[in-house]
Amino acid sequence: MKKKLLRIFSSVLCLCMLTTACGGGTEDAGNGDDGGEAKDTLTIAVQADMADKDPINGSSTNDTLKIKANVYETLIERTVPEGEYKPLLAESWEFNDDATELTMTLREGVMCHNGEPLTAEDCLFSLRCLRESSNTSVTDHMDLENSYAVDERTFVIVMDEPYMPVIANLSFPTCVMFSQKGYEEGNGDWANMDIGTGPYTWGEWSIGSSVSLVGFDDYYVEGQPAIKNVEFRVISEDGNRYIEVETGGADMCYNLSGVDIEAAEANSDVVVFREYTTDNCYLSFNLRNSPFDDVRVRQAIAYALDIDGAWEVCMDGVGQPAEGLLPSNIPDSIADVDSPYHVDYPVYEYNLEKAKELLAEAGYPDGFSCRYHVGHMAVRQAYGEFFANALGQIGIDVEIVALDAATNSQALKVEHNFDIYTWGISATNGDIDYANRFFYTDNANNIFGYSDPEMDALIDAAAMEADSAKRSELNAEIQQKVLDECVIVPIYQQEDIHCYTSDLQGFRNGAFQAPLLKYCYFA
DSSP states (O other): OOOOOOEEEEOOOOSSOOOOOOOOTTSOOOOOOOSSOOOOEEEEEESSOOOOSOTTOTTOOHHHHHHHTTTOOBSEEEOTTTOOEEESSEEEEEEOTTSSEEEEEEOTTOBOTTSOBOOHHHHHHHHHHHHTSSOGGGGTTBOTTTOEESSSSEEEEEBSSOOTTHHHHTTSTTOBOOOHHHHHHTTTOGGGOOOOOSSEEEEEEETTTEEEEEEOTTOSSTTOOSSOEEEEEEOOSHHHHHHHHHTTSOSEESSOOGGGHHHHHHOTTEEEEEEEEEEEEEEEEOTTSTTTTSHHHHHHHHHTOOHHHHHHHHSTTOSEEOOSSSOTTSTTOTTSTTSTTOOOSOSSOOOHHHHHHHHHHTTOTTOOEEEEEOOSOHHHHHHHHHHHHHHHTTTOEEEEEOOOHHHHHIIIIIIOOOSEEEEEEEOTTSSHHHHHGGGSTTOTTOTTOOOOHHHHHHHHHHHHOOOHHHHHHHHHHHHHHHHHTTOEEEEEEEEEEEEEETTEEOOOOOGGGOOOGGGOEEO
C-alpha cells in the first residue's frame, strides 16, 4: 500500500523561548509569554474570500469552511491524519443494543457566543435546521421528530434504522451546534448572527478583502485561544501569499503555491506543513444535458486526458496523480493495492485514437463545443488549459470559464449552468459513505446530475451493513459502477500545504483541511 505520510519540514531556531506543550481539548494552550508584550493578532494570507457566514451551508467552499471552523463546532471531532473520532462538544455517546438510538451527553460549561449555555434542546434544534438546509445528508436516517432531550446535557437521537456512518456525520464540519434562542431572535439570518460555540467570534468582514475573528472569552477550554485576534487577508495571487509571510506581512499562508515550496523550505524562519488529504480533484460532466448523457462521450473525454502528464505540467510537485476513484487513504477505497477489490487506475488509459472512435460512435465524428468551469484556483485553471488543448485534439472546442469561488459554486451547485467542470470528492467525515453519496440522487454534492435507483440502493445498503467484510464488498461495487459509467474522471489527489513563521507554535490541521487556530500561540 502506498503509505501516506504526514510531512512537516521545519527549521525552527528559537532562543530563550519558554516552551509550552499545546495539549488536547481539556488542556490549557501555551501563551508564549516571555515577559515582553505578547503578540495578539495572527494574520493569515488566504486564496479566496469567505462566501457567507452560514455554517450549515452544504455548498460552502473549502476556503469558507477554513474560517467558519473556528467559529462553530461539532459534537464530535475527527482527528487527522489518524482518522479517530473524539469528544468535542459531546463528552460521550452510546448506542443502544440494536443501534436505533444514540444517547449523547454534552460536556459541562459550553457557552454560545450570544451568552446562552448550549443545551440538549439547542443540539436537537441545530440538527433539525440541518435537515431543512441544503446539507440534508448529514442527518441521513435520523428520526429527528422523535428524538428528544433527557435533561439539559443529555439527548437521544432516534434512528429510523441502523446507520453505520452516523458518528462520522456528527463530525462533519457543517454539522455544527448553535443557540436556538439566538437563531430565533436573529430570524435565521446568518449574516447578522453570532451564535456558535467556537473559540472565536465574528469580527469585521470587509468583503473581497479580509475577515477578522475575535477570541471568545467564555470558551470552555481555559487558555484557548491563546491568540486573541485573527485576520484572514485575501491574496488571490499564489506567489504573493508566500511573499507576505517572507516579508512579515502575514504569519501564515494557506495553500502555499507549488512554485514557492522550495524557497519556503530553504527559509529557516518559515515552517512548511504538508499532508495528503482524502480529496481527489476530478473532472466531470453535466449529465442532465446532451452530449454528456452518453457514456461514450464521457469515456472518450477520459481517454483523451493524460492524467500523469497533466500532473507533471500543472502541479509543481504538489499532491500526486489520482490513483483511483478515491484516494487509498480512505478505508475501503479500491485504489488501495492491498484491497481484494483493487483496480488499477487510470481505467481509461490515455489513448487519443480510442477517444476519437468513441466520439464517432456516439455521433460526434467532428466533435462539439462546450464550456469548462475551472473556478478560481490557479492550479485548476492550469489543468483547464491543459485539458482544453487535449480535447481540441479530438475535435472538442473548449471555452474556459474561470469564476470566483462563490459565483462558481452558484453556477455548479444551484443553477447547474455548466457543461464540464473540475471539483473535489472526499470522504470528508472519514467514512466512505460521504464520498459514495456524491452519486446519490438529489444529494447536494451530486453536481453532475447522476441518477440511478440501483446506485441509490447500493449506497443505502452499504451504509446500513454492520458486517465490515460485506460493507467493503458493497463499497467496492459502488466504486466500480462509477468507474464503468465514467461519471467522473479523477485527475489528482490533493495535498494540504501551508507555511507559517517559526515563532508560531502549536499548529494543528483539522478535518476538511481547516487548521485549528485555537491551539496556536506565539513563542
